[in-house]
Amino acid sequence: MAVNGSNAGTAGTTRPGKPTAKYRAKYSAFSLIKHGLTKGDWPRAWRQHELRKHYDVVIIGAGIHGLATAYYLATNHGITNVAIVDKSYVGSGGSGRNTSIVRSNYLTPEGVRFYDRSVKLYEDLSADLNFNIMFGQMGHLTLAHNDSSLRTMRWRAEVNKLEGIDSEVIGPDDIKQIVPYMDTSDQTRYPILGALFHPPGGTVRHDAVNWGYARGADLRGAEIHQQTEVLGITTDRGAVTGVDTSKGHIATGTVVNCTAGWASLINAMVGLKMPLVTHPLQAAVTEPVKKFLNAVVVSGSLHVYVSQTDRGELVFGASTDPYASYSMRGSLEFTEELAGHVLELMPSIAKMRVLRQWAGLCDMTPDFSPIMGFTPVKGYLVDVGWGTYGFKAGPVSGEQMAACIAMQRVPELISSFDLARFAEGRLVGEKGAAAVGH
């Protein structure tokens, strides 16, 4: 294992060239005005580097998980001799394609604690990163259209309360108060019986989070290598020795797989198979209209979730496509189903237009929980199995994976997400009431 205290200590100084004063330019209203007046250029948010021969840690995937891992390796553990490699640009995968919903109202105590930590990190992230991620905690509604989903909502609410999370089951009238456009009458095909209301839930600007972490990691010495594709991982006697990339070989003792939908392809490079299936998740955005929706609305039964951005667009997501695929081309049937269901909830917006649809890749696990930590291959760690909830877990995953790498043991917060649980039949309880729930 390449990373140890001493190594980490020196890692920060091994990198060429200290950040320049200009490079450190801090973002603020003042600096905005200054640049406005002087018409000076802003420094690069993150820099370009020549790929070096050795890094203590190589993180595959410059999405929120990979970038956050690098950021916390540097800030929490002083490990800065780190490369984040990506076959495309920063945030080109799921991190830039998700619907950027943040919440912690999960079903199991371990899930709730984990995602609550993420929400807490998100709450301070703009200040920590000196980059406004626009976290709007407008509140999150998960609708129930039948007894069993209402029961599940209460189950989540009760577990949430015991974990100190603000969640409550509310009735149709309260829902109408929060979302006046919602048809809460009993005249619909699937009347709304109630909802799980989660005030701390909301949305962020996903690109801002990616860029903020990228800038923060870069500022602290980690190197971001875009357009650098991993072609193979070299091992010796069951331990990682390096990574072959499209820009050359890197020697390293620690590789972290943060590639979400593509995780199985990276796993295969070290001969590992995991309970992962890659499904496209479709999303869409409408033309902007004046703000009318002031909460994130989710309906598991109708397989839809929707929120409105500050720009006035409605952002939609649905359940994943029914068959495994690495295609991000988008499919029509998804938008049809989605629109139909959205209009069942809010019939009056039929004349709004869908502007764009796209797909992201989700690495689904059988128990709707991630796979995090060490693997049978020494020095090869995974932060995968993120399915449809990877973005909201980005900060806490980065923090915990960084701790896992630096401490060489699995932090308690992610201990139930180990790979061995499947072979040992210890699936995580989120499967207990699995439904769409973004």
Place this chain on the structure above:
Amino acid sequence: MPTTAIARSPIKPVAPVAVVDGWEVSQRRSTAALRLSDQTPRAKVMAKADANGAFAAAHSTAFGVARRIGDCIEVGSDPGGWLTIGGVGQASALIEAAADAVATAGEFVTVIDLTHGRALMRLTGAHSVGLLNKICAIDLSDAVTPNLSAFRSSVAKLVTDVVRDDLADGTRSYLLHCERSSGQHLFDCILDAGAEFDIDVDGWS
């Protein structure tokens, strides 16, 4: 309260209503160019056997096609499944008829009466194609689905058996056939899709 047994279709009959052959049916007569009528009272008997076995060989009706036998129509509705649609009250007769074939087949064959388990309706008129194109993704051109072709697919998001059974005068006509409790839903969806073509409900005859 009538004590004589009345059989009812899942599709509410439009007035005037009468009991014919023990079934409550609509007596409405429509001459509209595009008509939909409830045919649920007709007998429906399913025979099942190995798709490639002796019974199949003895039956000339292949999967995906229909054949007129007297006033009955035999449909190759499943691989190894043959649905016969006959007149009202003919079910037991059809089962007996099949029984002989079963006996001679010398293989595992079963026959089951589905009369009560299915809703059946007939859509007739030149615009039936345009109507079905709004709720069914199957290509209804002569090249793909000629007269007396049969398929099962999704119609108005409901799994439905469709048999093209044009009238003697060549008028386009389809028999549509689904699980009983969804009959009213399918009937309503067809009427909704047909409104554009001034569809009308025709009674039982």
Place this chain on the structure above:
Amino acid sequence: MAESRRLTPQPGEVIDRSSPITFRWEGDSYQGFTGDTIVSALAANGVDIFSRSFKYKKPRGVLSATFHDPNCTVQVDDEPNVRGAHRQLQTGMVVSPENVWPSLKFDARSANQVVGRFLSAGFYYKTFMKPAKLWPVYQKILGRFAAGGITRADAEHGYYDKRYIHVDVCVAGGGPAGMAAAITAADAGKSVLLVEEEYDLGGHLRYGSADELAALARLRAQVATHDNIEVMTNSVVTARYDMNWIAVIQRQPGISVKGHEIHERLCKVRTGTLVVAAGLIERPYVFEGNDLAGVMLSTAVRRMINLYGVLPGSRAVVLTANPEGDACVDNLIRVGASVTVVDARTGGNVVRAKGGKRVKSVELADGRTIECDLVVTAIGWTAPVPLLNMAGDRPVYDKTAARFFPTDRVAANVLVAGALTGDGTTSELIAHGAAIGAQAAGSPVDVTALARVAHPEMYRSTTHGIVDYSEDVSSKDMVAAKKEGYDSIELVKRYTTVTMGPSQGKLESVNAVAIMAEAHGVKDLNEIGTTVWRPPYVPITLGALGGRGFENTRFSPIQPWHEAHMARPLVAGDWIRPEHYGNPAAEVTNVRTNVGLIDVTPLGKLDLRGADVPRLLNLLYVNKWLKLPVGGVRYGVMCAEDGVVMDDGVTGRLSEHHYMMTTTSSGAATVWEWVENWLQTEHPEWEVHCTPVTTGYASINVAGPRSRQLLRRLVENVDLSNEAFPYMTVRQGTVAGIADCFMWRIGFTGELSFEIHVPAAYGLHVWERLMDSGQDLGIGAFGVEAQRIMRLEKGHFIVGQDTDGLTVGYGADLDWCIKLDKDDFAGKPELVWQSQRSNYQRLVALQPVDPTVVPAEASQLVEGTKSIVGRVTSSRMSPTLNRSICLGYVEPRLATPGTVVTCQLPDRSRVQLTVMNGLAHVDPDGSRMKV
């Protein structure tokens, strides 16, 4: 109101001057003609400004005069974001500008123009970070700047529907090439769908010369003669998906349904070949002031003059780099405008335009400044390649022709015709389209490629200007973003939002790429690449995408009776069931004392026939089935391969090789597929035929001490005595005159009960006869709620409520049922291993110490402040025991009868529950049901 700008009748104009239309704009009444667009009618009335820009709130006028004109988006009645330069005028339209506050003429927020230099792209990422608690306030202010129109909570949904189309050839684009392609394909006998975005076929010929108009007339005539060509105008091919699945949006198809005009119709086309003949889109030029009202594209000017007879300006400066620009000059001169020609081909250029609400002068590269009210640019074209992009192509830039061209990477079943592939005269375009049409029809033809005529590369002048009009993104913003490291086209797109707006990059994309190339100092645009175009090509209403609702609704044959007796409807998936008839508790008591009827028709039923049925049952259920006698009925539980409880129900043996399996209502479809899965993929050699007959029978449960007494009055040829027809057996007979009924004695309610299955068409008849005959016995109907209470009193779990996605067999107290000594059954290995563990929660009966407290279902069982040790899964007040009763899960160490556990209620108060012995609260030994 300003003076009229309507010209004398023009050749090829599409307006009907004999048919005036009155409409409203900003509260005032205006008049236009049939065939006018909203914008052409307003322009004819002297209106210059139709919107305010997104960020700086600058006044905006006509740019392209097409659907994708970013400056002409308006609100029409309750419809937001209507494309005013495309939507035809209709009588009584109430049109208002969007994105203005308080008014179009004066927008308070236009102060942003002054502070603009501080609002560089992405400025919001750089501030408002602290204090965090103030962000919501900032966020509200930013929200004020949201573009777009307004929606209303009470707006009409309107009428939308869909249609499937199967054709041999689908042609996207009804210009000369597209029309020619359709004609030759149709000549070859192919079925053709010809889709045109404008209201008429013709493309650029429509506003062309006399020769072009003549050619158009000939093409239209030929199209009309083919009845195997379906023409859709005001329609767009919005996307191409895998395997040539094509989405076509038909706007206002002019079809009336039940008094509603269809607003939009989504057509889903499966086509053999897709011919893309989308033509070219004129590209704006980037220079200071290029977004002033009065700065237009040459095609916009020609459209205004030739299609609508509107004079866009009287003192024009035309920057032209191509013949289309020259044609625009001719058009302007023809209608009496004074024109200054600036020829880019001989070095002429525009540096900046100046003006306020409208352009007043323009500064040229040669130093001249010319007073004018119209600046026209004709500096090149954008190839609309999205459909090709969706078909796998990555178009390549050609420096000589100064635009992108398709490559052979495009899918084999997609062909490209016309100007997308090169330049040509009208006849050359027609010839090319014809050849491609023949190719689409499968005829082997040599296609003569169109030439690529040299065109100056013109993207940005020496000044900075707007690149994305709908997003207010300037070339300066993009250069700054690049310097900040957002240096790939995808990053700069996301950072500045260039091309992300309602015009979807149709006008801006190539300029954006060129600006990036310039910023990177590269000459070849290919080094920058293009952004990936995503569907749809034009925005589609949610209504059209949603179409008509087809949510299935299933009813039992007895539904008319339920409705007549005020049953409260319960939505149970597809089914609508009676939840109760007013008083569920009374319904329970009536069943326990007299006799009740419940309609259980939705209960899943599978007819199983064949010699191997017992082996199938033995494989599906955790218990044993090989010895079930004819006439016997047995309860069974199914587990999935992971050992998780999947479904339960009773199965009876009607005759030697004939069984009837019942499943839960919600599980019916799943179990059927599960059965077929085993038969088809594991044991095809077995002799079993499985037929779902759920709704072939109306199922009526007759329950209560007097049920036998009632049935004796209606059942023929079956001895109903306990000896002849004991508990857990099945008999076939005649009920109320209906033969072929079967009935079994089971006890879900815990009372003596007979479940009668009647041929469905007679369901209502039998139900009514039972009700009729039972009056003196105190018969009453009971609903799902009463049934739930009674089964809870009996401690029967409900799969999915008292079990969840992780409840493995033994956890649900199924020890008595699971037979591990069977060779094989679904999920056996997991159950074997579970039987060797003890660390799983147990299903137990619970009773609140305070009998008046009914804990909400899903209340958690806790120890200390937060440690969860179980939960309540079912909970009701028992009318029979007159106390609250529950089922729930507890940690194994707490499962011992008599243990008292703590339950936290939703209001956070806590109550004590006692763990009971066995699951049944009422009549544990089942004596009541076995009489």
Place this chain on the structure above:
Amino acid sequence: MISVPCPWCDERNSAEFRPAGESKKRPDVATTTPEEWRTYLYTKSNLADWVTETWYHRAGCRRYFAIERHTVTNDIRTSRLPAAQIRLKESRG
């Protein structure tokens, strides 16, 4: 909407089917180990390549069958009966 070739019904829209995932052989329950069984239950190859999958024609002939589909292009190159049925056919000649 991709089009799926059903061995019985020919090309149909994918919405008519229920994809049942990668085809797998069920281990012998008499001899299986937790590792083997749970690999059967949970582990997937999840290749970006040609994979053999089981599909069920829910809205059509209600038959299970196997296809080879490419998970990047979604192209489908073969469609056949389930392995067990093919074995049975062969055994019966």
